[in-house]
Amino acid sequence: MIIKELEMIEYSRQLKYKKIFSEIEKFISQSPAGIKLPSERELAKTFGCNALTVRKALAPFVINKKIVRIIGSGTFISESSVSDSKNITSVNTNPNRLGMLIHSESDPYALLVVRSCHEFASRKGIELRYSYVKDFGDEALREAGRFAAEGCCAIILPWFPSKFSGQVSDFIRKSPAPVSIPYLIPGLERNCFERQEVFGRGTIVQTEAACRYLQMLGHRSIALLGPDAPSDKIMQQRLGSYSSFTCRSDLSNICGLVGGTFPEMDALASKWSKTKDRLSVICHDDLHAIRFMAAMRKLGLSAPANFAIMGCNNTLEARFSDPPLTSIYDDYGYSGEWLARNALALAKGEIDQSSTNPRHHLVVRNSCGGLERINPKLISGLEASGIMIEYDKEPLISSMEVPA
Structure with a gap:
């Protein structure tokens, strides 16, 4: 009787060992290199066994160099394991299925890009799989592994x-x-949806046109408002374009760089409210414009009575802000199309990047005070620089409509 009980215990241990081995093998095949495995103690708790059983299940992966143990740090999936996994799963890859990682801090503009990708994919019969992430560390790598396992x-x-x-x-x-x-990230130029020589050129054209538009309306004190983010290459290009224009036009350089808090924007509004000349403000995006208008309203000042202001990206928020916000933007379909096209090309070991910038549009609303002052000369002047004017005409597109 005792011998039979011992045999059953040993048989149960063997089943447990095989189950753990199978689960770990599955996890490794679906995960990218560098992912850290749970500790032996955590695995033992998860599988309801002791650490020795877990160690026995892990041993073959260590011997075959599928995982690497680093003393004091933990156990990680090795590069060779991922290479093997790619060779195994590549047969099941669907050339018309893409994964998309949406950052949890996505602003209205980012959601427009998501929608743009979705619309392009729908037209071309491409399937999109979505996931939201807080960062691009382990969480994003796990989701990338899941996408790969699903054939993206x-x-x-x-x-x-x-x-x-x-x-x-x-x-x-x-x-x-x-x-x-x-x-555009140094060393990863092929991953960018635009060619290196094109990237950011649209921002320069946009900013120059916004400055020229306000100047044509008679403004001399033209300010630039945006995020205090030295690593933001788009904002840095906007700063360069703005500075170049003010220098060539003999205008004062008035820059306001703020963080995401109320006190920072309130302090800037208080400072700019004291300027001698009537101020006009070009904003990096619609959100900064709406925040600035709210801060100025606390001081009893409003656009366009006390200052002129315009945003960028023409999000839904711009259309329904108080007052409705003048905004400059690019064709909505551009970013989504080229992000998807380059993704499909990269999957084949090729690249398909945009070599020309999209058309730029200026939607004139109440906030800039230009609705009653648009004339043929102003329109032709902006069109010559590649900017199409829309006279209080917005496309019916919602920045909040994002596929589930």
């Missing part, structure tokens, strides 16, 4: 905060599938 041939990052550029670089190098991105 590549991954799109429609937008991410500039502060995550370094993390995104690391993510791209570890990802089990190629990644298409909206920004």
